[in-house]
Amino acid sequence: MNQLMELGLTHSPRPVWEPAFADNSWRSQARSLYSSTASTETIDLSGDTAIWVVEAAQKLETLGRLQVDWDSYGGLPLRPGAKRLTLRVLEWLRKDELPVPAVVLGPAGTVQLEWRAKGKELEVELRDNETIEYVKVSPTGEIEEGEATSDLSRKLHDLTNWLRHS
Amino acid sequence: MECEDDPNISGDVVLFRRIPPWPDRVTWDANGQPHFSSFNFKDKENELSVHLASETTPDEVLREHDGFGLV
Numbered sequence: 001m002n003q004l005m006e007l008g009l010t011h012s013p014r015p016v017w018e019p020a021f022a023d024n025s026w027r028s029q030a031r032s033l034y035s036s037t038a039s040t041e042t043i044d045l046s047g048d049t050a051i052w053v054v055e056a057a058q059k060l061e062t063l064g065r066l067q068v069d070w071d072s073y074g075g076l077p078l079r080p081g082a083k084r085l086t087l088r089v090l091e092w093l094r095k096d097e098l099p100v101p102a103v104v105l106g107p108a109g110t111v112q113l114e115w116r117a118k119g120k121e122l123e124v125e126l127r128d129n130e131t132i133e134y135v136k137v138s139p140t141g142e143i144e145e146g147e148a149t150s151d152l153s154r155k156l157h158d159l160t161n162w163l164r165h166s
Numbered sequence: 167m168e169c170e171d172d173p174n175i176s177g178d179v180v181l182f183r184r185i186p187p188w189p190d191r192v193t194w195d196a197n198g199q200p201h202f203s204s205f206n207f208k209d210k211e212n213e214l215s216v217h218l219a220s221e222t223t224p225d226e227v228l229r230e231h232d233g234f235g236l237v
Contacts, residue, residue: 059189071186072231073215102190104203107210114203116195123204135204 043087044094052100053090056113059103060086066105079109081128086111089126092153096160115163122163124156134159169213180219183207187233202237 043057064078086103102114111126119139124132132152136144136159148155185191185206193201209215217227224236 062189066188070188072184072234073209075186076210102193102203104190104205105188106205107208109210112203112205114190114193116193116201 043091047095049094050097052098053094055100056090056103057087060090060111063103063105063111070105071107073107075105075107076109078105078111079128081130082110082126085126085128085130085132086113089113089124089152089156092156093160096157096164098160098164115160117163118166120163122159124159132156136162175218181216182219182222182224182227183214183216183237184227184231185235185237187235192235206237 043053045054060078060083064083066075066077068077069075070077099115099117102112104112104114106112106125110128113124113126115122121135121137123135125134126132130152131147131149132155133147134145134155138144183206185202191203191206193203195201207214228234228236
């Protein structure tokens with residue numbers, strides 16, 4: 001188990017499906033970045049962790065530096081519970097091939113992961129009370145909203161499977 | 167306090183909302199079209215603060231908010 005440390009966010013101009021590194025060097029870089037902190041929040045990068053998971057974790061760390069009123073409308077900092085849940089979600093999905101999601105801090109300190117693929121959109125809000133809310137938008141514009149409070153891993157896989165498959 | 171609809175504000179009124187300069191608030195698709203995160207349009211009390219365009223200017227809304235954008 002490797003531990004997550006604070007990382008800087010870099011802009012990536014490449015297409016979302018293209019790997020960040022031409023070879024597996026990203027894995028050794030990520031391991032070194034994730035291995036020297038006393039943080040209790042961890043993410044397992046062993047095995048076949050997808051590259052998007054590393055990038056999403058980097059974005060999450062960047063969000064953790066924002067202070068109260070970061071949005072000029074009184075937005076709250078990242079809630080520890082929301083960060084923990086986000087890391088768990090990344091770990092549940094870490095072997096799935098997905099686009100790099102937008103990782104967005106909400107005004108209440110929660111986190112939203114946002115994907116677009118195959119003409120579909122998927123937004124998943126990760127709260128600090130072990131609850132997720134989601135919005136699915138089909139290519140025809142049909143919207144489906146829902147909430148899950150249990151068996152979150154299975155629900156997340158159901159949602160991302162919907163995103164990935166035609 | 168429960169909010170009530172103000173009938174004096176019509177549905178086609180132009181509103182301004184600041185967008186903070188943090189990553190992924192706005193993403194761009196392959197066609198160069200912007201996509202705004204829905205989280206740009208929520209406040210922590212499940213309300214939304216906006217400016218009436220008729221009562222201000224973009225420069226005024228963005229004053230002392232370096233790097234912010236406007237929708």
